[in-house]
Amino acid sequence: MITTVPHGPVLELRLSRPPVNALSPELIAELRRRVEAAPGEGARALVLSGLPGMFSAGLDVPLLLTLDRAAMAEMWRDFYALLRTLAFSPIPVLAAITGHAPAGGAVLALFCDWRVMAQGEWKIGLNEVQVGLILPPVIFQAFKRQVGPREAARAVRGLLFSPVEAERIGLVEELIVPEQVIERAVAWCQEIVSLPQQAMLSTREQSRADLCGLFSQGVEREVGEVAEVWWSPEVQTALRGFVERLGKKR
Amino acid sequence: MITTVPHGPVLELRLSRPPVNALSPELIAELRRRVEAAPGEGARALVLSGLPGMFSAGLDVPLLLTLDRAAMAEMWRDFYALLRTLAFSPIPVLAAITGHAPAGGAVLALFCDWRVMAQGEWKIGLNEVQVGLILPPVIFQAFKRQVGPREAARAVRGLLFSPVEAERIGLVEELIVPEQVIERAVAWCQEIVSLPQQAMLSTREQSRADLCGLFSQGVEREVGEVAEVWWSPEVQTALRGFVERLGKKR
Amino acid sequence: MITTVPHGPVLELRLSRPPVNALSPELIAELRRRVEAAPGEGARALVLSGLPGMFSAGLDVPLLLTLDRAAMAEMWRDFYALLRTLAFSPIPVLAAITGHAPAGGAVLALFCDWRVMAQGEWKIGLNEVQVGLILPPVIFQAFKRQVGPREAARAVRGLLFSPVEAERIGLVEELIVPEQVIERAVAWCQEIVSLPQQAMLSTREQSRADLCGLFSQGVEREVGEVAEVWWSPEVQTALRGFVERLGKKR
Numbered sequence: 001m002i003t004t005v006p007h008g009p010v011l012e013l014r015l016s017r018p019p020v021n022a023l024s025p026e027l028i029a030e031l032r033r034r035v036e037a038a039p040g041e042g043a044r045a046l047v048l049s050g051l052p053g054m055f056s057a058g059l060d061v062p063l064l065l066t067l068d069r070a071a072m073a074e075m076w077r078d079f080y081a082l083l084r085t086l087a088f089s090p091i092p093v094l095a096a097i098t099g100h101a102p103a104g105g106a107v108l109a110l111f112c113d114w115r116v117m118a119q120g121e122w123k124i125g126l127n128e129v130q131v132g133l134i135l136p137p138v139i140f141q142a143f144k145r146q147v148g149p150r151e152a153a154r155a156v157r158g159l160l161f162s163p164v165e166a167e168r169i170g171l172v173e174e175l176i177v178p179e180q181v182i183e184r185a186v187a188w189c190q191e192i193v194s195l196p197q198q199a200m201l202s203t204r205e206q207s208r209a210d211l212c213g214l215f216s217q218g219v220e221r222e223v224g225e226v227a228e229v230w231w232s233p234e235v236q237t238a239l240r241g242f243v244e245r246l247g248k249k250r
Numbered sequence: 251m252i253t254t255v256p257h258g259p260v261l262e263l264r265l266s267r268p269p270v271n272a273l274s275p276e277l278i279a280e281l282r283r284r285v286e287a288a289p290g291e292g293a294r295a296l297v298l299s300g301l302p303g304m305f306s307a308g309l310d311v312p313l314l315l316t317l318d319r320a321a322m323a324e325m326w327r328d329f330y331a332l333l334r335t336l337a338f339s340p341i342p343v344l345a346a347i348t349g350h351a352p353a354g355g356a357v358l359a360l361f362c363d364w365r366v367m368a369q370g371e372w373k374i375g376l377n378e379v380q381v382g383l384i385l386p387p388v389i390f391q392a393f394k395r396q397v398g399p400r401e402a403a404r405a406v407r408g409l410l411f412s413p414v415e416a417e418r419i420g421l422v423e424e425l426i427v428p429e430q431v432i433e434r435a436v437a438w439c440q441e442i443v444s445l446p447q448q449a450m451l452s453t454r455e456q457s458r459a460d461l462c463g464l465f466s467q468g469v470e471r472e473v474g475e476v477a478e479v480w481w482s483p484e485v486q487t488a489l490r491g492f493v494e495r496l497g498k499k500r
Numbered sequence: 501m502i503t504t505v506p507h508g509p510v511l512e513l514r515l516s517r518p519p520v521n522a523l524s525p526e527l528i529a530e531l532r533r534r535v536e537a538a539p540g541e542g543a544r545a546l547v548l549s550g551l552p553g554m555f556s557a558g559l560d561v562p563l564l565l566t567l568d569r570a571a572m573a574e575m576w577r578d579f580y581a582l583l584r585t586l587a588f589s590p591i592p593v594l595a596a597i598t599g600h601a602p603a604g605g606a607v608l609a610l611f612c613d614w615r616v617m618a619q620g621e622w623k624i625g626l627n628e629v630q631v632g633l634i635l636p637p638v639i640f641q642a643f644k645r646q647v648g649p650r651e652a653a654r655a656v657r658g659l660l661f662s663p664v665e666a667e668r669i670g671l672v673e674e675l676i677v678p679e680q681v682i683e684r685a686v687a688w689c690q691e692i693v694s695l696p697q698q699a700m701l702s703t704r705e706q707s708r709a710d711l712c713g714l715f716s717q718g719v720e721r722e723v724g725e726v727a728e729v730w731w732s733p734e735v736q737t738a739l740r741g742f743v744e745r746l747g748k749k750r
Contacts, residue, residue, distance in 0.1 A: 092656075113653065128453070132446040135453045145649050149395050149460060150420050153363065156342075156454045157442055170650050192657055196632035198734045203628070203635045204656045210649060234448045378703070382696035385703045399645050399710060400670050403613065406592075406704045407692055484698045 001027045002034055010189040011043035012096075012182065015050045022060035023104050025067075025075045032082040039091050045189035046089070048112060049096035049182050050105075053122070058104030061131070062243050069231065076227045079104075080219050083138065086111035087211045092192050092204065096185035097172060102127050102160055106171070110142045111211065113204070115171070116185050117163045118178035124166050129158030132238020136226045138214050145210055147171055251277045252284055260439040261293035262346075262432065265300045272310035273354045275317075275325045282332040289341050295439035296339070298362060299346035299432050300355075303372070308354030311381070312493050323477045329354075330473050333388065336361035337461045342442050342454065346435035347422060352377050352410055356421070360392045361461065363454070365421070366435050367413045368428035374416045379408030382488020386476045388464050395460055397421055501527045502534055510689040511543035512596075512682065515550045522560035523604045525567075525575045532582040539591050545689035546589070548612060549596035549682050550605075553622070558604030561631070562743050573727045579604075580723050583638065586611035587711045592692050592704065596685035597672060602627050602660055606671070610642045611711065613704070615671070616685050617663045618678035624666045629658030632738020636726045638714050645710055647671055 001024075005012040013034050015021040038046055050056055064075065086093060086108070095109040097117035101124040109115050109124075117124065126143055128135045135143075135155050144152035151169040166172045176184045192200060229235055251274075255262040263284050265271040288296055300306055314325065336343060336358070345359040347367040351374040359365050359374075367374065376393055378385045385393075385405050394402035401419040416422045426434045442450060479485055501524075505512040513534050515521040538546055550556055564575065586593060586608070595609040597617035601624040609615050609624075617624065626643055628635045635643075635655050644652035651669040666672045676684045692700060729735055 113656070129445055129449045132449050134449050135456065137456055140453065140456045144457075147650070148398060148420075148648060149457075150397070150423070153457045156363070156450060156457050158445065158450075158453075170648075173650070195629055195658065196734055196738045198729075198732065199629045199632050199634050199738070200656060200658075203640065203658075206635065206637055206640045207644075207649075207653045207656050232448065234446055238446045238449070379695055379699045382699050384699050385706065387706055390703065390706045394707075398648060398670075399707075400647070400673070403707045406613070406700060406707050408695065408700075408703075479698075482698065484696055488696045488699070 001030055004034070007047075007186045008190065009042070009044040009193050010047060010186050011038050011041075011045075012047040012049055012186065013038075015048070015056055018051065020054050020057035020100075021050050021105070022057045022063070023079070024060045024063055025071070025078060027060075028075070028078050028082050032078070032085050035082075035085050035089060035093070039089075043091060044193040045091050046093040047096050047182065047185045047189060048093055048108065049185065050098045050101075052178065053099035053118075053120070055095075055097045055099050055101040055124075056105035056108060057100060058102050058107070061239055062246065065239060065243060069227075072230055073223075073227045076223050076230075080138070080223050083107070083111050083142075084215050084219075087208065087215065090201075092189065094185045094188050096182045097122075097124065098178065098181055100124070103131070103133075107139050107142075109172070110139070110146055113208070114173055114188060116174045116176060116181055116188065117166065117172040118181040119163055119175050120178055122163055123160040124163065124171060125158075125160040126155045127158040127160050129156065131158075131242040132235045134226075134229055137222055138219055141214050142211060251280055254284070257297075257436045258440065259292070259294040259443050260297060260436050261288050261291075261295075262297040262299055262436065263288075265298070265306055268301065270304050270307035270350075271300050271355070272307045272313070273329070274310045274313055275321070275328060277310075278325070278328050278332050282328070282335050285332075285335050285339060285343070289339075293341060294443040295341050296343040297346050297432065297435045297439060298343055298358065299435065300348045300351075302428065303349035303368075303370070305345075305347045305349050305351040305374075306355035306358060307350060308352050308357070311489055312496065315489060315493060319477075319481065322480055323474075326473050326477045326480075330388070330469050333357070333361050333392075334465050334469075337458065337465065340451075342439065344435045344438050346432050347372075347374065348428065348431055350374070353381070357389050357392075359422070360389070360396055363458070364423055364438060366424045366426060366431055366438065367416065367422040368431040369413055369425050370428055372413055373410040374413065374421060375408075375410040376405045377408040377410050379406065381408075381492040382485045384476070384479055387472055388469060391464050392461060501530055504534070507547075507686045508690065509542070509544040509693050510547060510686050511538050511541075511545075512547040512549055512686065513538075515548070515556055518551065520554050520557035520600075521550050521605070522557045522563070523579070524560045524563055525571070525578060527560075528575070528578050528582050532578070532585050535582075535585050535589060535593070539589075543591060544693040545591050546593040547596050547682065547685045547689060548593055548608065549685065550598045550601075552678065553599035553618075553620070555595075555597045555599050555601040555624075556605035556608060557600060558602050558607070561739055562746065565739060565743060569727075569731065572730055573724075576723050576727045576730075580638070580719050583607070583611050583642075584715050584719075587708065587715065590701075592689065594685045594688050596682050597622075597624065598678065598681055600624070603631070607639050607642075609672070610639070610646055613708070614673055614688060616674045616676060616681055616688065617666065617672040618681040619663055619675050620678055622663055623660040624663065624671060625658075625660040626655045627658040627660050629656065631658075631742040632735045634726075634729055637722055638719055641714050642711060
């Protein structure tokens with residue numbers, strides 16, 4: 001489900017779960033293990049990439065709708081643990097957004113150090129509200145940190161953006177032609193690992209202190225609430241409508 | 251003083267106090283009552299609009315200069331109560347800025363959910379300092395939340411902006427031709443009320459938590475200080491000079 | 501080392517330590533004394549300018565490498581005291597960035613009220629990491645306040661910017677042709693001192709409260725850590741490499 005591609009000191013973790021890199025419980029757990037293991041295996045920076053045209057479609061809603069309460073609660077705990085792992089990664093993580101990145105796809109990118117996105121007809125954004133999901137507070141705060149409080153209000157409408165719009169509001173930092181997005185991401189990482197490491201890593205720690213701080217009070221309560229809301233009639237109805245529309249599109 | 255125009259589930263509150271929609275104590279009280287009553291009367295979103303070419307000229311300084319200390323203190327309490335009502339509105343409020351919006355006009359817009367402004371030769375901004383008024387802290391913080399700390403420093407100079415400049419610094423989010431500003435605002439509201447309501451409203455609450463938080467310590471002390479400063483010789487002199495210049499302009 | 505040029509109520513402090521306005525312990529102490537003395541000598545606003553094409557190259561690293569521990573510790577205390585003096589200046593301070601402003605040069609500008617920069621082939625930015633220095637927390641926070649958390653992450657890479665890029669990310673507020681940068685800065689100051697002073701100064705105090713707040717817990721501990729890190733092998737090696745490259749460039 002994840003292809004690892006070494007580029008010298010930079011390790012690329014390529015999400016490879018066709019057709020849309022949907023985040024299943026297994027992919028979530030596997031990605032977390034790989035991010036945690038990478039520094040111990042010698043990686044000094046990570047690139048998180050996806051399939052051409054599809055970074056990640058976000059949570060695998062059709063699959064999740066088949067899970068029971070216990071399995072869903074565990075999925076949410078694991079998803080938060082993945083976000084925490086990305087936030088606290090001791091080495092820089094660059095998001096190489098190779099295509100679409102709605103909902104959970106955009107969320108992964110928000111917890112990375114920098115975002116390079118492929119130009120093209122892709123959509124990226126926090127469209128949770130469109131499918132009936134409350135945007136979880138830790139994710140809203142990470143979005144607000146990235147784009148500022150004014151632009152973060154767009155999440156209330158669940159808007160998706162083109163790459164050009166995403167760059168304009170600050171959701172991604174760089175755009176590049178699709179065939180160069182991974183190459184550019186690797187170059188970014190090689191540049192950062194060539195810097196004096198003590199200085200770079202200490203400055204990076206300051207830069208990400210607010211992101212890590214989102215987890216400082218513990219997120220158990222929030223995870224519990226998010227897991228509970230999943231089962232509300234409004235959310236279940238909206239999710240099933242969403243899955244039905246997905247089915248018709250295929 | 252306020253014309254109400256229903257658009258299905260969206261209620262438009264149109265400020266209608268010619269010639270300049272100056273905020274008198276009566277208009278302030280009336281606007282607050284209408285915003286508070288709207289959800290109970292079935293509205294699911296509000297549009298706050300003004301006269302063509304004039305959203306609101308802000309506080310009615312010539313009238314306020316005729317009030318005594320008690321009446322002025324009440325005016326400030328009521329104005330803060332209006333801002334609090336807008337911040338805590340349980341339904342989205344869109345500002346349809348139909349023209350000029352200096353001082354109090356811009357302030358009303360800052361406490362809404364989103365700002366659509368008419369293109370044209372209008373001026374918008376917090377020019378309080380220009381007329382000798384200290385920008386009240388709650389208003390400065392709301393401005394800073396909207397435009398960020400760097401751009402908020404412009405309030406120190408009391409600058410007014412063209413619509414294009416206002417959009418560039420983030421004081422307004424959208425510009426549109428004057429004849430479509432209300433139509434666009436209504437469409438924005440209709441879009442937002444068509445979303446899954448639990449998801450939208452909960453995400454909106456997160457998005458506005460920092461704005462509502464400005465009132466969390468109580469504003470009685472701040473209101474008292476603002477009311478007191480009004481009577482300082484520097485402020486009174488500046489305000490009377492301002493009113494004199496207004497008179498000559500007419 | 502500092503040329504003072506009066507412009508009516510506006511006092512220009514022109515850094516004049518050729519060839520590159522490097523910040524020596526003496527220049528740091530002298531600048532602080534001048535900024536502190538200015539209001540008592542009748543100045544109502546300050547312009548901090550530099551040499552044509554060179555605002556300030558930042559700390560005088562070649563000179564500092566000749567100092568012992570005690571002298572370096574004093575240098576850091578004095579540099580922080582200078583930043584604190586700029587932050588708490590009771591009168592507005594405008595940075596007239598006449599040319600290059602890397603590292604310490606950019607830092608001085610960050611603690612001013614507003615930044616006007618000369619157009620041209622100059623570089624500005626916090627490149628401390630490039631030369632092996634951890635960006636001190638107070639300076640990182642001042643940078644983050646100015647450009648927002650997303651753009652502040654660029655400091656992790658120690659990036660330098662052209663004036664056009666600096667304006668785009670918000671590191672400077674205005675660009676102007678080099679021969680007018682001081683003139684424009686003086687005009688900005690004359691405008692601000694012509695405003696009602698009570699209103700302007702009180703609003704300014706609000707606007708800079710977060711900048712002043714960076715010093716509210718005391719910075720003794722941070723200064724101690726910054727002074728200590730200077731002597732780490734990685735930093736010493738990086739600094740000596742930097743000085744060697746400087747020597748070859750000349």
